[in-house]
Every structure is written in C-alpha cells, then in structure tokens.
Amino acid sequence: MLTSRFEPHDADFCFASIHGLTDNERHNFATRWLLEWLKFQVGYLGARGVVVFDIDDTLMDNEGAPIDSVLRIYDLAKTLGLHRAIVTARPETIDNRQYTVESLKEIGVNHWESLYMMPESRDITTESVSSYKREARDDIETRHRIIANIGDMWHDLVQMPLHHSTRCLEQMSDDACCILFPPMSHGEVALKLVSRARERAHIKMMSQKSKGEVNKPHGDK
Ligand SMILES: [Mg+2]
Numbered sequence: 001m002l003t004s005r006f007e008p009h010d011a012d013f014c015f016a017s018i019h020g021l022t023d024n025e026r027h028n029f030a031t032r033w034l035l036e037w038l039k040f041q042v043g044y045l046g047a048r049g050v051v052v053f054d055i056d057d058t059l060m061d062n063e064g065a066p067i068d069s070v071l072r073i074y075d076l077a078k079t080l081g082l083h084r085a086i087v088t089a090r091p092e093t094i095d096n097r098q099y100t101v102e103s104l105k106e107i108g109v110n111h112w113e114s115l116y117m118m119p120e121s122r123d124i125t126t127e128s129v130s131s132y133k134r135e136a137r138d139d140i141e142t143r144h145r146i147i148a149n150i151g152d153m154w155h156d157l158v159q160m161p162l163h164h165s166t167r168c169l170e171q172m173s174d175d176a177c178c179i180l181f182p183p184m185s186h187g188e189v190a191l192k193l194v195s196r197a198r199e200r201a202h203i204k205m206m207s208q209k210s211k212g213e214v215n216k217p218h219g220d221k
Pocket of ligand 1: 152
C-alpha cells in the first residue's frame with residue numbers, strides 16, 4: 001500500500017511537500033519521483049545538462065555509508081549522459097579534499113564533472129553557506145544547464161535569507177521532504193531530502209550533557 005503522498009502548498013512557485021509515515025518512506029518516495037522525472041526529461045524531452053548533489057546526508061550518511069537511493073540517482077544521471085557536480089560546505093583544505101575524494105570513491109561515487117568545497121575563509125553561518133552554494137551553482141551553470149539539485153538542507157536549494165516568494169518554506173521543518181522549482185533558480189527541480197543534522201546535534205548535545213561537557217556560549221567566561 002502506498003502511504004506517501006504529495007501535498008501542494010499555496011505558493012507562487014511550484015512546491016509540494018511529501019507526507020508519509022516515516023522519514024525513510026518520505027525519502028524513498030522523493031527519490032523514486034526524481035528517478036522518473038530525470039528519465040522523462042532526458043528520454044522524452046532530450047534534456048542535457050548536470051545534476052548537482054550535496055554530500056552529507058545526501059550521497060552519504062554521517063557514518064560515511066552510502067545513501068543508496070541517492071546513489072541510484074547519481075548512477076542514473078551517468079547512464080542518461082548527464083554530468084554530475086558535487087557542492088559541499090566541507091572546508092577546502094588539501095587534506096580534506098583528499099579525504100572527501102577517497103570517501104566518495106569508496107561508496108562508488110566517481111567521474112564527477114566538478115567538486116566544490118567551501119573556502120576555509122568563509123563563515124559557517126546559514127547565509128554564508130547559502131551564498132557559497134549559490135555561487136557554486138552559478139559557476140556550474142556557466143558550463144551546463146542544471147537539470148536537478150539535491151540536498152538535505154534548504155540552503156542547498158534556495159538562497160537564504162528567504163525572500164517573499166520563498167518565505168512559505170519557513171513553515172517547513174528541517175526534516176521536511178519536498179519537491180520545488182524555486183524562483184530565482186536556474187530552472188531546475190530541487191529535491192529537499194530529510195535532514196538529520198538537527199537530530200544529530202540534539203543527540204550530541206544530550207550525550208555531552210550526560211558527560212557534563214556542554215560548551216558555554218561564546219563570550220561566557
Ligand atoms: Mg547536507
């Protein structure tokens with residue numbers, strides 16, 4: 001029985017959230033939809049271009065294990081003759097790039113068109129990461145049309161802070177799973193996957209609390 005479903009939202013752009021009983025159910029529904037959408041775009045419409053992927057909680061989980069459903073999208077893009085680009089907020093250092101390349105190859109991700117890592121000099125605020133990711137996508141777009149963009153965080157997909165057209169996304173939680181064609185994008189579909197970042201931060205905080213290791217806020221001496 002199919003228990004997941006799309007729920008449309010009143011927005012001035014195309015936007016549907018996915019409802020299902022569990023995170024996995026919503027995630028699988030979203031990724032299956034994108035597989036079919038890519039086949040349609042390339043097979044029937046003759047689309048050519050690139051699919052952009054985030055890494056953490058998108059291509060791999062926080063243990064470095066592959067997220068198979070997203071890897072299927074990566075492999076299908078390759079089979080369909082689409083380029084694959086990777087945009088991560090992991091900081092750009094020689095060691096970190098080498099480690100990231102090795103861990104991607106370990107899970108079977110290879111032959112990407114480009115791998116963007118965030119300059120170390122940039123802040124790790126949502127706005128800064130969002131700007132960096134947007135600039136990376138703009139740069140990719142100078143070479144290839146972006147067909148789809150996949151990530152687990154809103155800033156993987158839309159420019160933060162949200163402007164009036166996308167402000168309705170503020171009502172969505174981080175663990176929402178959505179399909180959208182955001183305004184001011186390159187015309188691509190954007191797939192928002194379930195984010196485990198908040199859940200992980202909560203677990204880390206609880207385990208630190210139990211050990212009495214919670215960091216004091218900055219400026220609290
Ligand atoms: Mg991520």
